[in-house]
Amino acid sequence: MLAKTMFGFEELLEKELKDLGALNIEKGVRSVSFEGDKGFMYKANLCLRTAIKILKPVHSFRVRSEQDLYDKVYGMDWNQYLSYDHTFAIDATVNSDLFNHSLYIALKTKDAIADKFRAQHDRRPSVDLKYPDLRINVHIQKNECTISLDSSGQSLHQRGYKTATNIAPINEVLAAGLLLLSGWDGQSDFMDPMCGSGTIPIEAAMIACNIPANINRREFAFEKWGDYDQDLFDKIVDSSLKKARDFHFKIYAYDKVSSAVRKATDNVQNANLSDYIQVEQKDFFQSEKLSDDKLQMVFNPPYGERLAINMEEFYANIGDTLKQNYPNTDAWFITSNLESIKHVGLRPSRKIKLFNGKLESRLLKYEIYSGSKKAKFNK
Structure with missing residues (x-):
């Protein structure tokens, strides 16, 4: 296959x-x-x-x-x-x-x-x-x-939980891949500060809880095949669900737009993950880290492709907010606006080449330490 x-x-x-x-x-x-x-x-x-x-x-x-x-x-x-x-x-x-x-x-x-x-x-x-x-x-x-x-039919990124999307939604497979590339394993708190319709937090929760990616999907193409075995498929679904695990940390999903928060809340409920994901209307640039514990952040900021914003100012604000308000955080984000990376004002520790649709992009990692980086390594 x-x-x-x-x-x-x-x-x-x-x-x-x-x-x-x-x-x-x-x-x-x-x-x-x-x-x-x-x-x-x-x-x-x-x-x-x-x-x-x-x-x-x-x-x-x-x-x-x-x-x-x-x-x-x-x-x-x-x-x-x-x-x-x-x-x-x-x-x-x-x-x-x-x-x-x-x-x-x-x-x-x-x-x-x-x-x-x-x-x-x-x-x-x-x-x-x-x-x-x-x-x-x-x-x-x-x-x-x-x-x-x-055997799949519609693309497997169509998980089945997303009934509401925003102007520039991220593909579910892309979201899952970003999380896995970031090393997300559910062993810390997690945040998406620009969550849109909630795709990244939902995929993060499913990874953390080891929930099958397409458990909410309505159908697969193989269900129409002549040799389809319903009993066998039911056993596989049951066996996969038994491997789910508890998640003992918190997932925060922020967006400053009320319509996005409503859509994210609906999609989180559709995915049966409301116990794990806290969706709030909040402007990331006005936010602060809620605890001293380790935080992992993965997000998909606007690229300027479909949303008209001042990209230099916007990406400078991302860097300032991370540096001033989010110590002890590993922050990852994807962008196809490669010029804007220069305005973050922080040096990424990793750059991974990807594509978001047809747009060549970079997945960037910024390690934000408590205190100075020099102090961190001199301990």
């Missing part, structure tokens, strides 16, 4: 798969391949935090032209995956000098499958792009074509 992910998250996903018990794990670019049985495919979809899709390859071959692709797809036995009274959809990804239009590749694949059914049964399955019974993935790398069944 193949788990797809975001750039920079390959090692995180590799570790997740290893911890879940996958076999023959091999890291790729924005993907990790692995082996497992049907139950493991269910578990991967349910539990992986940094996966976007779980694909099950069923056939691979070399292609020389669009007609060659059509002929080889036509030659497959599609009756074992689909029937003429089902619906299907094709997703195509192309990285090849021979082919340069993924939509056309998807169309040729669709035609081959439909024509094969029409020849065999005088009827053909219909296309349903939104809610198909079977979603098929076509991946062409140079002249190698892999046909896979998409």
Whole structure:
């Protein structure tokens, strides 16, 4: 099988798969391949935090032209995956000098499958792009074509708890990846000072409590497959929930905008995490740390892409607030406004290259000590 992910998250996903018990794990670019049985495919979809899709390859071959692709797809036995009274959809990804239009590749694949059914049964399955019974993935790398069944359906970042979002919401998989890259393990208090619709605090609580990432999701594509085993899936859900653990610290979610606070509160309730996350309307720049204990902070400040603000002043305020009001804090934030980093006024101890959608970004770590850094190391 193949788990797809975001750039920079390959090692995180590799570790997740290893911890879940996958076999023959091999890291790729924005993907990790692995082996497992049907139950493991269910578990991967349910539990992986940094996966976007779980694909099950069923056939691979070399292609020389669009007609060659059509002929080889036509030659497959599609009756074992689909029937003429089902619906299907094709997703195509192309990285090849021979082919340069993924939509056309998807169309040729669709035609081959439909024509094969029409020849065999005088009827053909219909296309349903939104809610198909079977979603098929076509991946062409140079002249190698892999046909896979998409076991996930909608992207796995759609966890199911988020019913309300703000103008620039962060992707749930990206949020989980940021938290894992920051080393968040639930062993301290946590804060998101610019929480928006609450995605980062919710993902932080789920990691801290070891709650399966997609426990709130309504459905997975594999539930429509002919060999779907409801009893097996129920056992995997029960087994995964039994591994949940208590969290003995506090998670604070602040935002200065009342509408964001309402949305975050709703989403926290949807995720059944109100006992762990305290959502408040508060301006981070007017806030102070509530205790002397260690605090971990991860947040997604505005980049200036969709929200019009004075970026120099804004990022200078981030640095000033951290330095003056948040001693003994590890603060991480992601930004695609690379110029603004200069205005924070603090030296980051780590910089990690990531992408937020198509925006090249940096995940930055700032270590704020109690007293001076020199005093810290002279103790």
